Amino acid sequence: MDYKNALITGGAGFIGGHIAHRLVDAGRNVKALDNLSVGRKENLPDSAELIVGDIRDTEILKSAFENVDVVFHLAAKVSIRLAIEEFHDDADINLIGTLNVLKAARDAGVKKFIYASSMAIYGNPDYSPQDENHPQRPTSPYGVSKLASERYISILAPLWGIDFINLRLFNTYGPRQTPSPYVGVITIFIRNILSGEQVKIFGDGKQKRDFIYVGDVARAFDLAASSDVSGITLNIGTGIPTDVNTIADILINRLDRNVKPVNTPPVAGEPGDSLADISLAQSMIGFSAKYGIEEKIDEAIEWNRVASDI
Numbered sequence: 001m002d003y004k005n006a007l008i009t010g011g012a013g014f015i016g017g018h019i020a021h022r023l024v025d026a027g028r029n030v031k032a033l034d035n036l037s038v039g040r041k042e043n044l045p046d047s048a049e050l051i052v053g054d055i056r057d058t059e060i061l062k063s064a065f066e067n068v069d070v071v072f073h074l075a076a077k078v079s080i081r082l083a084i085e086e087f088h089d090d091a092d093i094n095l096i097g098t099l100n101v102l103k104a105a106r107d108a109g110v111k112k113f114i115y116a117s118s119m120a121i122y123g124n125p126d127y128s129p130q131d132e133n134h135p136q137r138p139t140s141p142y143g144v145s146k147l148a149s150e151r152y153i154s155i156l157a158p159l160w161g162i163d164f165i166n167l168r169l170f171n172t173y174g175p176r177q178t179p180s181p182y183v184g185v186i187t188i189f190i191r192n193i194l195s196g197e198q199v200k201i202f203g204d205g206k207q208k209r210d211f212i213y214v215g216d217v218a219r220a221f222d223l224a225a226s227s228d229v230s231g232i233t234l235n236i237g238t239g240i241p242t243d244v245n246t247i248a249d250i251l252i253n254r255l256d257r258n259v260k261p262v263n264t265p266p267v268a269g270e271p272g273d274s275l276a277d278i279s280l281a282q283s284m285i286g287f288s289a290k291y292g293i294e295e296k297i298d299e300a301i302e303w304n305r306v307a308s309d310i
């Protein structure tokens with residue numbers, strides 16, 4: 001589908017900023033709506049317009065949606081773990097906020113809606129890799145609000161004549177991920193190692209994750225928006241498993257520090273193994289990840305080294 005004008009909610013965040021750069025480089029007009037609770041203006045390219053506002057504010061949404069062909073909805077409170085305590089905020093932003101964005105898209109006559117869902121909707125695996133039909137039993141309210149959002153979009157968007165694709169993102173890493181104790185194990189470990197803090201591995205560290213480079217994720221959003229496909233939900237990962245112990249080892253080696261990680265009890269909400277079957281994304285929108293962890297982890301290290309000034 002050809003289009004010119006994009007709105008990215010959460011556009012000043014980690015993944016949203018990378019999508020914005022990619023779209024601007026392709027000659028598209030980009031607006032970002034972000035309340036800057038986590039995001040930063042510097043994550044956006046200069047030519048993108050930043051509207052500082054909240055997806056719970058329907059007036060702001062109305063003006064943000066003027067002259068928009070495609071919306072990329074990424075604004076969210078992003079934490080599997082934190083959502084257990086802050087379940088009300090999670091539902092308010094991640095579900096009700098999504099419904100606000102969807103309604104604003106309808107009222108503005110938007111052509112396509114691309115939603116950032118999450119592998120957290122699957123919960124503990126019955127089998128691995130997980131395809132899109134894998135049973136969906138989220139272990140955290142975050143997964144519940146993401147799954148509910150997907151379902152609302154899947155029902156309402158077609159009724160309103162809006163094309164849509166839900167993208168279930170797996171663990172995304174790379175430069176510009178906002179440091180937080182709750183999100184992004186790679187960024188957390190890099191910061192811990194650089195600053196000499198303890199590297200804490202929840203559980204035995206044998207839980208497998210599908211780590212995908214943020215540039216690949218941004219390309220998946222671009223492909224989803226440009227394709228003529230609609231009405232589907234796709235996994236976006238690499239299909240390559242890496243356990244948390246291995247991530248810690250790789251980082252300790254690359255940073256050349258004498259660090260011994262400690263194992264702490266598993267935390268509530270975090271699922272067991274998580275690995276994407278990406279064959280549907282490949283056949284529907286021509287997506288497959290270009291990069292493995294060994295190729296791109298240095299970019300994340302370098303960015304954190306500079307940004308944290310350690």
Ligand SMILES: NC(=O)c1ccc[n+]([C@@H]2O[C@H](COP(=O)([O-])OP(=O)(O)OC[C@H]3O[C@@H](n4cnc5c(N)ncnc54)[C@H](O)[C@@H]3O)[C@@H](O)[C@H]2O)c1
Pocket residue numbers: 009010011012013014015016033034035036037038039040053054055056073074075076077078093097116117118119168169170171172173178
């Ligand atoms: N990072 C991952 O590994 C991962 C994995 C699966 C899914 N996702 C999803 O991808 C999306 C982007 O995640 P990210 O890693 O870039 O996180 P992020 O926190 O960097 O980006 C989210 C952005 O949304 C903004 N925001 C939060 N609440 C808002 C509100 N009420 N109104 C307006 N803006 C608001 C934040 O300021 C931030 O810039 C999220 O929807 C997340 O659930 C991320």
